[in-house]
Amino acid sequence: MHPFAIELLQLLMLLGLAPAFAGWVKVVKCRLQGRTSPGILQPYRDIGRLFVKDVVLAENASWIFRFTPYLAFGVTVLAGGIIPLISVDLPLAATADIIALVMLFAIIRFFTALAGMDIGTAFGGMGASREMMISSLAEPAMLMAVFTVSLASSSTSLTHMVTVMAHNPLMIRPSLAFALIAFIMIALAETGRIPVDNPATHLELTMIHEAMILEYSGRYLALIEWAGMMKLMLFFSLGIAAFCPWGIAAGGDPPDLALGVAAFIFKLMLGGVIMVLIETGLAKMRIFRVSEYLGSAFLLATLGMIAFFILE
Amino acid sequence: MPPLDLAGFSVLLLLFTAALSPFLSRWERFLIPLAFSLATLASFTAVLAGFLTLLHGTNAAAAIALGLPGLPFNLRLDPLAGFFLVVIGLLSTFVSIYSIGYVRGYLGHRPVTPLVLFYLLFLAGMLMVVLADDAYFFLLSWELMAAASYFLVMFEDERAENRRAAYIYLLVAHVGAIAILLSFGVMAGLASGFDRFDGYTFDAMRSARLSPEWAAAAFFLAFFGFSAKAGVIPLHVWLPEAHPVAPSNVSALMSGVMLKTSIYGMVRVAFDLIRDFPWWWGGIVLVFGLLSAVLGVLYALMQHDLKRLLAYHSVENIGIILIGLGLAMIFTSFHFPALAALALVAALYHTLNHALFKGLLFMGAGAVIHATHERNMEEMGGLIHLLPWTSALFLIGCVSISGLPPFNGFVSEWLTFQAFLLSPELPHPLLKLLVPLGAALLALTGALAAACFVKAFGVTFLGAWRGHRKATRIHEVGLSMRLGMALAAASCLALGVLPTYVIGWMDIIPERLFGGQIASSAGKFGWMWLTPYSHERASYSGPVVFCGILAVVAVAYLLLHVRGAAIRRAPLWDCGFERITPRMQYTANAFAMPIRRIFGFLFAIREEVEILSPRNHAVTAERFHYRLRIRDRFWNWLYTPLAVAAFWIARWVGKLQQGRIQVYLLYSFVTLIVLLAFLG
Structure with missing residues (x-):
């Protein structure tokens, strides 16, 4: 297949599968907690309904509030074109390396926080303030994890990292083990999952991400929700690409691609189950414990780096 | 016209306009557009001169027989100087356009001729610093720049805080200038011997053979002196005092480009005059850079005065530049010219970027203050509805300084990460x-x-x-102010989207300084793809990020608007x-x-809550008073002890002064006896 066709296929997969993945996480979670689940298709129904509904906009909302959902959606889709999901032969892959990719997600956060402050409610400001605090602690840890991973392939380019990882003989690298634990901890914080934030809550004093988008409705909310689901999936894809890319297609051969798609979906579902296990096993922590949590993620990533220099 | 002549024309035009302005002080309404238009022209000429130098890699020198007999002024325009001409010229072009509208706001309140005069001298001083090729002319220009900016900080001198800020600024500037003078003294003395004068040119210093100890002394004296001007922590205290009280066009220039002349000085001394240094010099620069970056941004977060917040961010950004510089020095000392070139280009790129976005932000802050007459953010809010242009342009500055793609701050920070x-x-x-x-x-x-x-x-x-006051009579600022900000914002975007061109032009600087290049690898895959080291290592494409986001946003917007769903405005x-x-x-x-x-733990914080209630209990409270006082710890740790020590020494020395003529005669007599005894 032509590289651009693969690119298109990947984007369609991202747009189409992200709600299903969110639904899958919900289903597994309900099973584990002994509840009846709404089914894997519920997120599609939610988004569809929101797109049809009219928008109710706060009186003093400015253009920032209206622009942010589009921006969040646009940046997420672009990021989805950069991370190799099923094949490394992507024309857009060179657009950003992993550091630039992390900064792309920072744009969304920046504007969502501004949108939270735009309408002038206490909740909006509270969410913005907390989100920016958590992200500023997550960023150095994320960079250390990226740095440790990049040592093995001496590259921060995702396609190159994937190629090196997928073609090297399988060996246990202590540095990557540390980096993986750190990455999982950071990814939970960045995507707003338990134990840092709870996406299911609208309990006033504990919400972070939900507090910022409280005033959104209609198509704006649909775009934000959809972008959020894609972001969750992309963080999993990032982890898959950096730590276990095996099965990904090297070129555009249809059988390879089919294998790549199957491997990706399997890994995604497995990853979802792991995340649900973490979320069910832990309770949400106090906001001021997050600094310790992310501090330990940073330490783990640093240990990974030291392990690389000493052991490998 | 050769670039050096262009640069000379630019300086002369500024000095001429400065000399003219006192004669026009009775027609200020006419003076403002004239003087600032000429300043715009002169600044743009400087950009042209610098750009041509970078483009052709020319290296022109001249000597002017002014100054003291036998000590002519030496000028030189090489690519490094050319780059800083571009930095200074570009921002001053935008700020000069902005000033036409901004300074007009003072008309009827106070005479503006001093502002115009010292603004022009300030610009000329900065350009001269970069052009100087000997210690004498360099320090003369340095002092012209410092003195002119002192008067600019003092412009609204009826307020005590302004006078105090200007005094602190002058003090720190001169402590720094002494250190720079000593540094040049060490190098010049060792170049020609301490009994002759002809070592004062930079050429003589370049050829001097310095022992490692003397080289270290020269470098760290210069580093200290330039750090004082640049606001490197712990020498940053003047910055958050002086920037907020100066007129905003001046703060834009001080923060945007004046601080950069010290970066120029550091690069010049380390990579051009001394050249050969051990890695730990770079290590120390790196540590101070990191300290300034982290502490600067943390102090900035605690501010609620808009301009003070921006001033602390200058400390942070100078720190980021020093990080790149320190890395470049480390890589050079281990003989990795390509890696050093990457780090140096990152530092210089950030220098240019910071000039533009900080200039833009200070201009924006000036527009906000111009409109609201308020500097405290806690008294503002919702200005996006009243100042649509200013807010959009200020937002571009915010995104750029936060290092978010596709704007320029991201590119230089990303390059630093790669280094x-x-x-x-x-x-x-x-x-x-x-x-x-x-x-x-x-x-x-x-x-x-x-x-x-x-937050900001x-x-x-x-x-x-x-705010407590009603938000009445707040309106958008005039055309020239908007134009100045818009040009700066456009440059921020251009530098973020097209970094390969900029790096291609800048590449000659590291090549001339230590023979390292990155453009051959950075632009290997065409102008769209920035691959600073090799494409397998890392790549970034500003155009794709920018156009990609725009395209998806446009498609999503159009798809959602075919149906034309209604938007209902409702209360919160x-x-x-x-x-x-x-x-x-x-x-x-x-x-x-x-x-x-x-x-x-990094701040000295005092938090007080006072509850006003009949029974002094929180439940029945009628009013709460919350007081928060956050101080820079360096005042207590460093400056207060220094001040106390200075006073103590002064008092101790002061005991000599009895105020009686007999005692003074006795002093003279004793001195004579002692001198006779030792020298006789």
């Missing part, structure tokens, strides 16, 4: 382990900066007006709470509270 990630190539095991931790601190700085600008923009422009929902007042919004202090709590 950091290449540090495992260093042959030194300790550096291998420690240098990457610096990258983590840089990441922390970047993320905190984003938090700080969410959110509290100032978003939400509802929270806010989880069903009723009667929300603007005072219930998050304030700047509230926004920074989580970070204040985590990093509080």
Whole structure:
């Protein structure tokens, strides 16, 4: 297949599968907690309904509030074109390396926080303030994890990292083990999952991400929700690409691609189950414990780096 | 016209206009557009001169027989000087356009001729610093720049805080100037011997053979002196005092380009005059850079005065530039010219970027203050509805300084990260382990900066007006102010989207200084793809990011608007709470509270809550008074002890002064006896 066709296929997969993945996480979670689940298709129904509904906009909302959902959606889709999901032969892959990719997600956060402050409610400001605090602690840890991973392939380019990882003989690298634990901890914080934030809550004093988008409705909310689901999936894809890319297609051969798609979906579902296990096993922590949590993620990533220099 | 003549024309035009302006002080309404238009022309000429130098890699020198007999002024325009001409000229072009409208705001309140005069002298001084090729002319220009900016900070001198700020500024500037003078003295003395004068040219210093100890003395004296001007922590205290009180066009220039002349000085002394140095020099520069970056942004987060906040961000950004510089020095000392070139280009790129976005932000802050007559963010809010242009342009500045793609701040920070990630190539095991931790601190700085600008923009422009006074008579600023800001904002975007061109032009600087190049690899895959080291290592494409985001946003927007669903405006929902007042919004202090709590040990914080109630109990309270005082710890740690020591020594020496003529005669007599006894 032509590289651009693969690119298109990947984007369609991202747009189409992200709600299903969110639904899958919900289903597994309900099973584990002994509840009846709404089914894997519920997120599609939610988004569809929101797109049809009219928008109710706060009186003093400015253009920032209206622009942010589009921006969040646009940046997420672009990021989805950069991370190799099923094949490394992507024309857009060179657009950003992993550091630039992390900064792309920072744009969304920046504007969502501004949108939270735009309408002038206490909740909006509270969410913005907390989100920016958590992200500023997550960023150095994320960079250390990226740095440790990049040592093995001496590259921060995702396609190159994937190629090196997928073609090297399988060996246990202590540095990557540390980096993986750190990455999982950071990814939970960045995507707003338990134990840092709870996406299911609208309990006033504990919400972070939900507090910022409280005033959104209609198509704006649909775009934000959809972008959020894609972001969750992309963080999993990032982890898959950096730590276990095996099965990904090297070129555009249809059988390879089919294998790549199957491997990706399997890994995604497995990853979802792991995340649900973490979320069910832990309770949400106090906001001021997050600094310790992310501090330990940073330490783990640093240990990974030291392990690389000493052991490998 | 050769570039050096163009640069000379630019300086002469500025000096001529400065000389003319006192004669026009009776027609200020006419003087303002004339003087600032000429300043725009002169600044643009400087940009042209610098750009031509970079483009052709020319290296022109001249000597002017002015000054003292036998000590002519030496000028020289090489690519490094050319680059800084571009930096200074570009921002001063925009700020001069902005000033036409901004300075007009003072008409009828106070005479503006001094502002115009010293503004022009200030610009001329900065250009001369960069052009100087000997210690004498350099220091003369340096002092012209310092003195002119002192008078600019003092412009509104009826306020005590302005006089105090200007005094502190002058003090620190001169302590720094002494150190620079001593540094040049060491190099000149060792170049020609301490009994002759002809070592004062930079050419003589270049050829001097310095022993490692003297070289270190010369470098660290210069580093100290330039750091005082640049506001490197712990010498930063003058900056948050002086920048807020100066007129905003002047703060834009001081923060945007005056600080950069010290970066120029550091590069010139380290890479051009001394050239050969051990790695730990770079290590020390790197440590001070990291310290300034992290502490600068944390102090900035605690501010609620818009201009003070921006001033602390200058400390942070100077820190980021020093990080690149320190890395370049480390790589050079281990003879990795390509890696050093990457780090130096990152530092210089950030120099240019910071000039533009900080200039833009100070101009924006000036526009806000111009419109609201208020500097305290807690008294603002919702200005996006009243100042649509200013707020949009200020937002571009915020996004750029927060290092978000596709704007320019991201490119230089990303290049610095790449330089950091290449540090495992260093042959030194300790550096291998420690240098990457610096990258983590840089990441922390970047993320905190984003938090700080969410706060700054959110509290100032978003939400509802929270001031005690009514938000009446606030209107958008005039055309020239908007134009100045818009040009700076456009440059921020251009430098972010098209970095390969800029790096291609800048590449000659590291090549001339230590023979390292990155453009051959950085632009290998065409103008769209920036691959600083090799394409397997890392790549970034500004155009694709910019156009990609725009395209998806446009498609999503169009798809959702075919149906034309209605938008209904309604009161705030806010989880069903009723009667929300603007005072219930998050304030700047509230926004920074989580970070204040985590990093509080770095500040001297005093928090007081006073409850006014009949029974002195929180439940029946009628009013709360909340006081928060956050001080820079360096005042207590460093400056107060220094001041106390200075007073103590002064008192001790003062005991000699009895005020009686007999005692003084006795002193003379004793001195004579002692001299006779020793020298006789």
